[in-house]
Amino acid sequence: xxxxxxxxxxxxxxxxxxxxxxxxxxxxxxxxxxxxxxxxxxxxxxxxxxxxxxxxxxxxxxxxxxxxxxxxxxxxxxxxxxxxxxxxxxxxxxxxxxxxxxxxxxxxxxxxxxxxxxxxxxxxxxxxxxxxxxxxxxxxxxxxxxxxxxxxxxxxxxxxxxxxxxxxxxxxxxxxxxxxxxxxxxxxxxxxxxxxxxxxxxxxxxxxxxxxxxxxxxxxxxxxxxxxxxxxxxxxxxxxx
Amino acid sequence: xxxxxxxxxxxxxxxxxxxxxxxxxxxxxxxxxxxxxxxxxxxxxxxxxxxxxxxxxxxxxxxxxxxxxxxxxxxxxxxxxxxxxxxxxxxxxxxxxxxxxxxxxxxxxxxxxxxxxxxxxxxxxxxxxxxxxxxxxxxxxxxxxxxxxxxxxxxxxxxxxxxxxxxxxxxxxxxxxxxxxxxxxxxxxxxxxxxxxxxxxxxxxxxxxxxxxxxxxxxxxxxxxxxxxxxxxxxxxxxxxxxxxxxxxxxxxxxxxxxxxxxxxxxxxxxxxxxxxxxxxxxxxxxxxxxxxxxxxxxxxxxxxxxxxxxxxxxxxxxxxxxxxxxxxxxx
Numbered sequence: 001x002x003x004x005x006x007x008x009x010x011x012x013x014x015x016x017x018x019x020x021x022x023x024x025x026x027x028x029x030x031x032x033x034x035x036x037x038x039x040x041x042x043x044x045x046x047x048x049x050x051x052x053x054x055x056x057x058x059x060x061x062x063x064x065x066x067x068x069x070x071x072x073x074x075x076x077x078x079x080x081x082x083x084x085x086x087x088x089x090x091x092x093x094x095x096x097x098x099x100x101x102x103x104x105x106x107x108x109x110x111x112x113x114x115x116x117x118x119x120x121x122x123x124x125x126x127x128x129x130x131x132x133x134x135x136x137x138x139x140x141x142x143x144x145x146x147x148x149x150x151x152x153x154x155x156x157x158x159x160x161x162x163x164x165x166x167x168x169x170x171x172x173x174x175x176x177x178x179x180x181x182x183x184x185x186x187x188x189x190x191x192x193x194x195x196x197x198x199x200x201x202x203x204x205x206x207x208x209x210x211x212x213x214x215x216x217x218x219x220x221x222x223x224x225x226x227x228x229x230x231x232x233x234x235x236x237x238x239x240x241x
Numbered sequence: 242x243x244x245x246x247x248x249x250x251x252x253x254x255x256x257x258x259x260x261x262x263x264x265x266x267x268x269x270x271x272x273x274x275x276x277x278x279x280x281x282x283x284x285x286x287x288x289x290x291x292x293x294x295x296x297x298x299x300x301x302x303x304x305x306x307x308x309x310x311x312x313x314x315x316x317x318x319x320x321x322x323x324x325x326x327x328x329x330x331x332x333x334x335x336x337x338x339x340x341x342x343x344x345x346x347x348x349x350x351x352x353x354x355x356x357x358x359x360x361x362x363x364x365x366x367x368x369x370x371x372x373x374x375x376x377x378x379x380x381x382x383x384x385x386x387x388x389x390x391x392x393x394x395x396x397x398x399x400x401x402x403x404x405x406x407x408x409x410x411x412x413x414x415x416x417x418x419x420x421x422x423x424x425x426x427x428x429x430x431x432x433x434x435x436x437x438x439x440x441x442x443x444x445x446x447x448x449x450x451x452x453x454x455x456x457x458x459x460x461x462x463x464x465x466x467x468x469x470x471x472x473x474x475x476x477x478x479x480x481x482x483x484x485x486x487x488x489x490x491x492x493x494x495x496x497x498x499x500x501x502x503x504x505x506x507x508x509x510x511x512x513x514x515x516x517x518x519x520x521x522x523x524x525x526x527x528x529x530x531x532x533x534x535x536x537x538x539x540x541x542x543x544x545x546x547x548x549x550x551x552x553x554x555x556x557x558x559x560x561x562x563x564x565x566x567x568x569x570x571x572x573x
Contacts, residue, residue: 051452077454090449094441103438104453149453 004029010059012049019045020209030182034200035189042209043189047157051084083151089142093130108150115144136167153185197221282410289417290478295514297471303509305464306444311372317491319345319473324392324486332398338477345473353465376491392486413482507554
């Protein structure tokens with residue numbers, strides 16, 4: 001199958017600073033990829049580069065058969081392109097929950113009713129202001145807003161960060177549901193290593209801005225030495241916290 | 242909370258029911274003004290025109306987050322367009338007002354397209370420069386504008402061919418009130434539309450808006466053009482109500498004053514213009530009576546105190562008082 005997203009030797013960063021170097025990867029339509037690595041290895045920069053928020057120093061990005069590396073981020077998002085859920089969530093605080101969702105509308109399966117069905121919490125708070133909801137609800141809203149754009153590729157940047165374990169569990173159920181629907185590809189950056197390996201069949205591991213592992217998630221999970229090498233003393237404990 | 246909160250009220254509006262009930266009252270009261278305060282129509286008209294102008298500015302400053310010190314440039318373009326047309330024999334008020342809007346919008350398109358790629362201080366300086374440019378052109382082109390003497394021979398025909406612009410200013414007053422009402426409804430509808438939400442989104446976090454597929458520059462130019470058209474309309478109203486156009490209508494002083502009026506009332510609040518303009522005008526009147534030479538000093542002090550203690554302007558204070566009352570009620 002032709003890949004939906006392909007990065008060929010991408011080097012990118014902010015201004016003159018290079019954060020990620022020579023990254024190559026590909027994701028198939030409906031495919032799921034986990035991006036793992038310690039803090040500061042360039043995972044978020046990789047996501048931002050795909051979404052168009054960094055400076056590209058070299059390499060190419062092909063999305064749905066078109067070179068998009070020179071396109072501004074709003075063009076990448078349009079026409080059911082790339083949906084990006086940033087680490088910072090970035091809820092518009094002067095808009096209500098519902099306005100935050102509607103503002104991102106693009107035609108497709110996902111609409112207001114379906115997002116509310118997925119996240120009943122949001123339906124209950126539809127008229128609340130963006131600053132009047134909990135952290136978990138903000139994350140749901142940020143995901144819901146990306147879904148409203150009916151993307152073909154969804155970028156999730158540490159969606160579980162700072163959330164209570166019970167909310168993490170709930171959100172993961174939603175992610176599994178979205179994954180199993182398979183109507184878009186997902187790239188997940190996550191610190192919960194074991195959850196992520198379990199979630200995505202394919203994993204890349206970044207270290208100091210470079211890809212150090214690119215392969216099957218189960219192979220990685222079944223290799224304690226590699227796990228310890230990439231993620232510290234014992235994979236999940238060091239990073240799940 | 243991750244993001245920094247920006248100006249603008251918590252949404253939904255704290256007192257939406259109250260506002261809905263109260264909405265028609267000020268309009269009716271204003272319409273009845275000539276009955277109670279005869280002789281004040283020209284002043285009232287001035288205030289109405291400035292409210293239209295301030296509303297147009299609020300779209301930029303309060304909603305789109307575009308702070309400009311050159312909004313008078315667009316107001317003046319409208320005023321001169323209407324005035325010059327009337328000098329050359331096209332005297333219908335509505336037709337000339339329409340032309341004024343078009344010319345101001347075209348000016349806004351050219352300047353906006355060029356300026357809105359920049360932001361913050363650079364943009365502020367460019368807006369200022371754009372108005373200076375227009376001011377100097379009007380100043381030098383005396384054959385067309387009358388230069389410093391102002392545009393002479395401005396004369397508009399009757400509204401709908403029936404209501405002449407009378408000596409007392411009754412026609413101008415009701416005409417301005419009607420225009421303000423229409424502009425108010427239009428601006429209110431605009432800011433409640435998805436386009437209006439996107440403006441607030443751009444103000445808060447333009448990178449995020451881009452990431453959900455919003456063409457930032459295009460939206461900013463569109464709102465600039467809309468705002469320019471409304472500013473031009475206010476300028477035309479001014480020309481028609483006073484039957485005169487002065488260079489002041491393009492001046493930096495007016496650009497500054499209208500921004501002060503808006504901030505005084507509270508930007509990003511729709512009603513800020515309605516509060517700020519009369520407050521400014523009354524303060525100006527009072528202070529100028531005390532000390533005709535240095536009344537700007539008094540105004541400056543008021544402004545400093547307000548900006549330091551109440552960033553949301555007069556409406557911001559009102560909102561905080563209402564919120565405190567509600568909290569107390571909730572606690573009791």
